[in-house]
Amino acid sequence: MNGAPPGLNEVLTRTFSFPKRHFLSATDLNEVEVANLLDLADGFVSLNRQTSKKLDLLKGRTLMNLFFENSTRTQSSFELAGKRLGADVVNMSPRSSSISKGETLIDTAVTLNAMQPDLLVVRHASSGAASLLSQKVGCSVVNAGDGQHEHPTQALLDALSMRRAFGRIAGLKVAICGDVLHSRVARSNIALLQMLGAHVRLVGPPTLIPPAADRWNVEVFHDMRKGIAGCDVVMMLRLQLERMDGVMAPSQREYFRFYGLDREKLALAAPHVRVMHPGPMNRGVEIDSEVADDLSVSLIQDQVEMGVAARMAVLTSLAARLENER
Amino acid sequence: MRPVAFTNVRLVDPASGYDGPGAVVITEGVIADVAHAPTLGGLSADVEVVDAGGALLIPGLVDIRVKTGEPGAEPKETLKSAALAAAAGGVTTIVVQPDTHPVMDEPAVVDFILRRARDIELVNVYPAGAATKGCEGKRMAEIGLMHEAGCLYVTDADRPIVDSKVFQRVLSYAKAFNTPVAHRPADPWLSAGAAATSGEFAARMGLPSVPAIAERIMLERDLALVELTGARLIVDQVTTAGALESLRRGLGRGLPVTATTSINHLSFNEIDIGDYRTFCKVDPPLRSEDDRQAVIDAIASGLIQVVVSAHAPAPAEDKRLPYDEAAPGAVGLQTLLPALLAFHHEGRIPLIDLIRTVTSAPATLLGLPAGRIAKGAPADLVLCDLNAPVVIDADKLVSKSKNSPFDGRRLQGRVLQTLVDGRTVYRA
Numbered sequence: 049m050n051g052a053p054p055g056l057n058e059v060l061t062r063t064f065s066f067p068k069r070h071f072l073s074a075t076d077l078n079e080v081e082v083a084n085l086l087d088l089a090d091g092f093v094s095l096n097r098q099t100s101k102k103l104d105l106l107k108g109r110t111l112m113n114l115f116f117e118n119s120t121r122t123q124s125s126f127e128l129a130g131k132r133l134g135a136d137v138v139n140m141s142p143r144s145s146s147i148s149k150g151e152t153l154i155d156t157a158v159t160l161n162a163m164q165p166d167l168l169v170v171r172h173a174s175s176g177a178a179s180l181l182s183q184k185v186g187c188s189v190v191n192a193g194d195g196q197h198e199h200p201t202q203a204l205l206d207a208l209s210m211r212r213a214f215g216r217i218a219g220l221k222v223a224i225c226g227d228v229l230h231s232r233v234a235r236s237n238i239a240l241l242q243m244l245g246a247h248v249r250l251v252g253p254p255t256l257i258p259p260a261a262d263r264w265n266v267e268v269f270h271d272m273r274k275g276i277a278g279c280d281v282v283m284m285l286r287l288q289l290e291r292m293d294g295v296m297a298p299s300q301r302e303y304f305r306f307y308g309l310d311r312e313k314l315a316l317a318a319p320h321v322r323v324m325h326p327g328p329m330n331r332g333v334e335i336d337s338e339v340a341d342d343l344s345v346s347l348i349q350d351q352v353e354m355g356v357a358a359r360m361a362v363l364t365s366l367a368a369r370l371e372n373e374r
Numbered sequence: 375m376r377p378v379a380f381t382n383v384r385l386v387d388p389a390s391g392y393d394g395p396g397a398v399v400i401t402e403g404v405i406a407d408v409a410h411a412p413t414l415g416g417l418s419a420d421v422e423v424v425d426a427g428g429a430l431l432i433p434g435l436v437d438i439r440v441k442t443g444e445p446g447a448e449p450k451e452t453l454k455s456a457a458l459a460a461a462a463g464g465v466t467t468i469v470v471q472p473d474t475h476p477v478m479d480e481p482a483v484v485d486f487i488l489r490r491a492r493d494i495e496l497v498n499v500y501p502a503g504a505a506t507k508g509c510e511g512k513r514m515a516e517i518g519l520m521h522e523a524g525c526l527y528v529t530d531a532d533r534p535i536v537d538s539k540v541f542q543r544v545l546s547y548a549k550a551f552n553t554p555v556a557h558r559p560a561d562p563w564l565s566a567g568a569a570a571t572s573g574e575f576a577a578r579m580g581l582p583s584v585p586a587i588a589e590r591i592m593l594e595r596d597l598a599l600v601e602l603t604g605a606r607l608i609v610d611q612v613t614t615a616g617a618l619e620s621l622r623r624g625l626g627r628g629l630p631v632t633a634t635t636s637i638n639h640l641s642f643n644e645i646d647i648g649d650y651r652t653f654c655k656v657d658p659p660l661r662s663e664d665d666r667q668a669v670i671d672a673i674a675s676g677l678i679q680v681v682v683s684a685h686a687p688a689p690a691e692d693k694r695l696p697y698d699e700a701a702p703g704a705v706g707l708q709t710l711l712p713a714l715l716a717f718h719h720e721g722r723i724p725l726i727d728l729i730r731t732v733t734s735a736p737a738t739l740l741g742l743p744a745g746r747i748a749k750g751a752p753a754d755l756v757l758c759d760l761n762a763p764v765v766i767d768a769d770k771l772v773s774k775s776k777n778s779p780f781d782g783r784r785l786q787g788r789v790l791q792t793l794v795d796g797r798t799v800y801r802a
Contacts, residue, residue: 254546270550294513
C-alpha cells in the first residue's frame, strides 16, 4: 500500500473480513471483530502521525455525513477519516437538507440513497434513527450517535485509547461517571468494555443512573469516592448544564462537590489511573481543569487522536465488504 | 459545672422500655449514670443531689416540625422566642421548617440557623432543608450540600410537591445521602382554598372545604413512589382514617416510611371550630371525630410513630379575620407535653408509649443522640409533675404569637425543670 507504514501494511494484508453491512451498535460486534478493528486502528494511528497521511483504500467511494445534531468534533473526525482513505466526503446538515422543510427521515434517506453514496454516517437525536435508516438505504450506515442509545465509534476509540495506555483491556476496572441516564457514550462503552473483559462501574446520583442499571452486570455507586476507589480508568461523562439547575442535579456547585472529578477524589483511584472524557468538557462542573490538563493522567487528547484512526478502521472494514458485494 | 444527681424520680425511658423508680447522674452535660432505683450509691461528695420527690423524669422532647419567623418574619416568632417556648414546654430539640424568607434551600441559610442557635444556647435547633428551590415544587434544592451543612431532612413544609416527576427525583436524589424526605399528603386541587374538612359541619357553617380523601389520594401516590425509589419518607401529619388505611398497607409492604401526626389533630375535631374560632384553623384542617379517634388509635397501635407540635405562630392580625381569610396554624411548643399526657390521664394510651412518640421515636428517625436516658447520652431531660392541673392561658404563653387552640383548656402535667446538655434552660 502506497505510503502506509510497515505495521499497517501487515494488518491490511491479513485476510480480514468484517461480516457486517452496517456499524450500528457495539452489541453487534464480537471480540474477534473488535480486536481486528483495534489492530487496524493502531496502524492508522502510525499513518496519521506521518507527513503523508493519504491512502487510496476508499478511492472512488462517497462518504456522506448526515448530522441532524450538530457535532463539530465527530463530524470532522469522520470527514478526516474518509478523506485520508481517499473517499469523496459530503457533509449534510439539517439546515442544508429538506428536513427543516418537514420531510420525514425515511424520505430523506430515500432521496440520499438515490445519490448512490457508499457510506452514510448518521447522527440523530432519536434512539433507533440510524437503525431505521439502515433498513431503507442500499449503502453502509455508520451510527455516529442515535439519541440516548449508542455511539459505537466512540466506544471503539475509547477502547483503543485504553488498550494503548495499558496494553490490554481485560481485567481493567473502569468507572463511568456522571450522566449515564442520557449517555449513548456510556451505553456503547458498557457493552464493548464488558465484551473485552473489563469490570465496569457506574457512578452518579440516583437521578442520573438508569433505574434498572444494576441488571447490566455492572456495579452501581452513588458515592463517587467509593465508586472510583482502585479504578484503572475513570471515564467522565458530560452533563448538560440545563440538567443541572435543579432538574437532575440541584446545582453546578453541588454536582461538582459530589460528582466532579478533582485531585482529591482521583487520589482514591489506582496509582496509574487514566482519566477519559468524550468531550466537550464542562470544566469546574464535572471535571477540574487541574485533572483534565494533567497529561500524566489525562487521555482526553489521545481520545481525539484515536477517534480519527478508529473511524478509519470502521470505514475501511465496511468498504472491504462492499468490495466483495459489488 | 458541678455534677448533679436527680434521685427519687419516676423514670420513663421509652428507648429502654423502662418505667419505674430511678435516679440519674449528670456530669459535663452528659448522663453519667442511670439507676433503676430511687437512689444511687457511691456518689462522690461534690455531686449536688436533688431529691425530686417522685416527679416524672423523661428525655427532653424532640419536636421535628416547628416554624419560627426567622429569618424574614421575626415579629411572629424568632428563633430565640421559639427556643424559650420550647424550653418552657420541655422540648429540648426542635427541627425548624424551611419555608422562611429567604427559603432555606441552600447551605448558607442552614449555616445561619445553626449559628443563631449556637448563640442563643437554649435548646438544640436543627434545620430541615427545602426539597425544592423556593419550596416551589419545580426544581430540586441543594439537598446534598444542605445535608453536609447539618440539615436533618428535606421538605417543602406545607406545600405538596405536585409534579410526580419532580418528587420522584427528590426522593431518588435524597436517597444517595440517606436523607429522609418529609411530604404533606394533600391533593392540591381538592385542597385549594379549603378552610375546613368536607362534611355536615363545614356545610352548615358555609365554609369552603376539602374532602378527607384528599389526604389518602396524595399518600397513595407518595407510597408508590417510595416503592419505586426505595427512599425514606416522613409522612407529614396523617390526620384521616382513610389515609391510615393506606399507611397500614404501605408499612405492611415493608416500605421505609414513618408517619407523624400533630397534637392539634389528636386533641381537637372540627366541631371545636365552633363559632368560627380562627385559633382552630390549622393546616390540614381539623377533621371529624371519627378521624380523630382513628388517629388516637394509630398512636396506640404504633402505626403513627411520631407526634409533632406543628408549632406555627400567627400574630393576632393574621387571625382576627373572617375564618376563610385567617392564617392557618397554631403555636404548640409549650402545650405539647400536657396535651399529650391527656391520653395517659384518660387511661387511653400507656405513658411510656405516649412519651416515645415525642422522644426516642423522632430521635431515632433522624439519627439524633438525644431522646433517651442512657449512659453517655446528652443530658437533655425534663422533670415534671405528671398530675398537676393546669389551665392554659394563651396570653401567658412564651411564644411571641399567642394563637393557641388550647386557650382555656384544662390539662394535667406541668414542666418543673428542663435541661439541655445538663444546663437548666427552664425552671418553673
